[in-house]
Amino acid sequence: MKIAITSLKGGVGKTTIATNLAVCFAQKGYKVCIVDTDAEQESSIGWSEQRQDNLTNVTVVRVGERSLIREVKQMEKNFDIVLLDGSPQLRELASATIAASNFIIIPISPSAYDFWALESFMLRFEQIKQMREDKLEAYILLNKFNDNQNIGKELNESLKTEFSDIRRLQTTIGERVAYKETISHGIGVTEYKDKKAKDEIESLAQEIEAIIKTFNK
Ligand SMILES: Nc1ncnc2c1ncn2[C@@H]1O[C@H](COP(=O)(O)OP(=O)(O)OP(=O)(O)O)[C@@H](O)[C@H]1O
Numbered sequence: 430m431k432i433a434i435t436s437l438k439g440g441v442g443k444t445t446i447a448t449n450l451a452v453c454f455a456q457k458g459y460k461v462c463i464v465d466t467d468a469e470q471e472s473s474i475g476w477s478e479q480r481q482d483n484l485t486n487v488t489v490v491r492v493g494e495r496s497l498i499r500e501v502k503q504m505e506k507n508f509d510i511v512l513l514d515g516s517p518q519l520r521e522l523a524s525a526t527i528a529a530s531n532f533i534i535i536p537i538s539p540s541a542y543d544f545w546a547l548e549s550f551m552l553r554f555e556q557i558k559q560m561r562e563d564k565l566e567a568y569i570l571l572n573k574f575n576d577n578q579n580i581g582k583e584l585n586e587s588l589k590t591e592f593s594d595i596r597r598l599q600t601t602i603g604e605r606v607a608y609k610e611t612i613s614h615g616i617g618v619t620e621y622k623d624k625k626a627k628d629e630i631e632s633l634a635q636e637i638e639a640i641i642k643t644f645n646k
């Protein structure tokens with residue numbers, strides 16, 4: 430299964446979600462690979478360089494734009510789950526990342542900027558979807574959301590009214606220091622001490638497992 434974590438916006442948590450999901454899936458026994466598509470930052474690669482060998486194996490590779498679709502297809506033969514960590518732009522790389530995937534997860538953080546960027550991103554998504562014969566789905570994931578923020582409630586309402594055709598993942602990821610503290614150790618929050626962060630990533634992984642099952646039918 431090929432899943433892209435992608436968005437037009439920078440800093441929404443693509444790499445954070447990709448690395449944490451990868452660890453959680455690896456702990457469940459899946460063979461997992463992260464494809465770092467971001468040549469400028471190589472954040473997932475940087476994270477994996479900090480990861481110790483005695484931990485559950487998560488493979489992280491860098492793949493260039495031109496060979497992305499072909500190489501990801503090839504990787505699917507060796508891995509149960511391939512997570513594509515997207516780069517923050519709407520050029521050809523973003524299109525290739527979407528095109529290489531079975532479904533995409535779009536993290537949104539509580540900012541109107543993220544919400545506005547969704548419109549042009551979804552236009553591109555629809556264009557790619559129309560060229561495909563197999564199914565392609567998009568799911569929004571609220572990241573860095575805290576219950577007490579009004580902006581969170583407002584965005585949630587706007588998503589319902591303006592993007593009612595995009596599915597929303599039920600799990601919401603909170604803004605927690607655990608997501609920052611784990612990076613330099615090359616670990617995921619499911620290997621760390623913050624129970625709330627651990628629970629939400631496990632809940633997200635479960636939701637994604639259920640989506641994967643609908644593809645395998
Ligand atoms: N849920 C969260 N709680 C706290 N901090 C978070 C959370 N998600 C992401 N961050 C922090 O926000 C910053 C951006 O996250 P990240 O690098 O994952 O975003 P990105 O979308 O991959 O960025 P880029 O577009 O630059 O690739 C990082 O410092 C990260 O630690």
Ligand SMILES: [Mg+2]
Pocket residue numbers: 443444445467470472514515
């Ligand atoms: Mg990133």
